[in-house]
Amino acid sequence: MKQTTWMLTCLGMLAFSADALSLSPEQERLNRVQAVQQKYPDIKFEDYVYGALAFSPDAKAQYENMMAFPPFESEIDKGRQLWETPFNNGKRYADCFPGGGRNVAGNYPYYDEAMKKVVTFEMALNQCRANNGEAPYKQADMNTMGLLTAYARTLSDGMLMNIKVKGSGALAAFESGRRFFYQRRGQLNFSCASCHVDHVGEILRTEYLSMLPGQATHWPAFRGGDYALFTLQRRYSACNQLVRAVPMEIGGEEYNNLEYFHSYLSNGLPLKSSVFRK
Amino acid sequence: MGKPLAIVTAVSLGLLLAATFISSARAAEAPKPEPTGQELAFDNRKGNCLACHAMPGEPKTVTNTNIAPPLIGMAARFPDRRKLYGQIWDATRANPDTAMPPFGKNGILTDTEINKVVDYVYGL
Amino acid sequence: MNSCRIAIRLLVWSGLVMGVAGHGARAAESSSKPILSAEATEALARAESGVALAIAKKALWTTAASALAQAQEAAKQQDNAAVMKYAAVATEQASLGMAQVDGPLTSQH
Structure with missing residues (x-):
């Protein structure tokens, strides 16, 4: 059965190889998942959410010890206060989302047909503020939007990523994100995929390179020795700078489309936000 | 409307930072083999x-x-x-x-x- | 829509650049140093427009941005040789960045 699926995938790849861009989003996702499965048959699909940690039992054990009592818990608490404090009109963020904001983050980003653009969870939070007469947060500001999502996204922990790409507008946004992921950038000439597809699981200096599927499931993350808060798009910005490309705007169309593609490639994997990462 | 401004602001900030970095690097440059x-x-x-x-x-x-x-x-x-x-x-x-x-x-x-x-x- | 946005960006950018250049010119007027050579002025203008195009194409490298900053700083110091040197780097790095985003995607095997 598994072999049949694999053969069909290969046939599909052949059929599409004339124009790689015409791969359907689901075909793209299956190809990337199956490539990781082939290279690392012992790593379970659901463990892809651990990224680089999935390749090192030692590092994963250390991570799990830390996550039992996260040293950045007080930061998540600050986010909870932001989330729970009512707006001036008495309403709350929870009133803007179905289920009071539980199990919603896995539906973002989605393509909004009326606005003709990708809407991220951060944009939805800002929309909620605007609808209640509050000024929007700057999406690059980790002390407001960053902290708010560090709590709000934990309300969706365990939800499976569930991104949908339907219709020509959605497909165009997905393709734009896809191009960004595979396009070489910066003086150092890397694409995101140069490392996270072509050399997945291999060691750069001393660090394993994480797999593309699962990468979008655990943001924001608290990173490094000082547990600096990084939303997914702040991470994009930092990656771009590392390869010596001037980053795009956090919350801008380019990164929103990239997040759309990136999140779709994590479909079916459980969310767990506000975790530690190196 | 906010976007081009934001990008330009980000870039000019970057330029400023780069300039600061360069001038301090220049000071340390001289004796280095x-x-x-x-x-x-x-x-x-x-x-x-x-x-x-x-x-x-x-x-x-x-x-x-x-x-x-x-x-x-x-x-x-x-x-x-x-x-x-x-x-x-x-x-x-x-x-x-x-x-x-x-x-x-x-x-x-x-x-x-x-x-x-x-x-x-x-x-x- | 998109070209309109690019045009606005270019406009804002060139405004910024003119601001910087204007600042340099005023500094020159108030000092007795010689003004920037025509060659250096032209090299700087070429670097500035190259970087502006790379921004519009979402293809600017940090190395192009910092070389332009160095060239602009050198212009303020009326250092013709340094302006020429850094402006050339900025122009080249900007055009490499623009060529790069038209290049093939990776990992399509």
């Missing part, structure tokens, strides 16, 4: 070879990378020195999908620097 081939190969702002290549014959490396072929027996692997130079100058010529940065083409290293790296790597 020219880096050796090995220093260029190790420096993560320059060659950074050891980020991707193991160097089994080089006891000073502290990485355990396995991305690219180990740098060993290089003189035997590249009897033609120009070929090794060309590989460092632009590895995408030999392999369009390579992850190796085109150090010469993109101006990451100067010609002199590449030649020093080639000399160093040749001895491995």
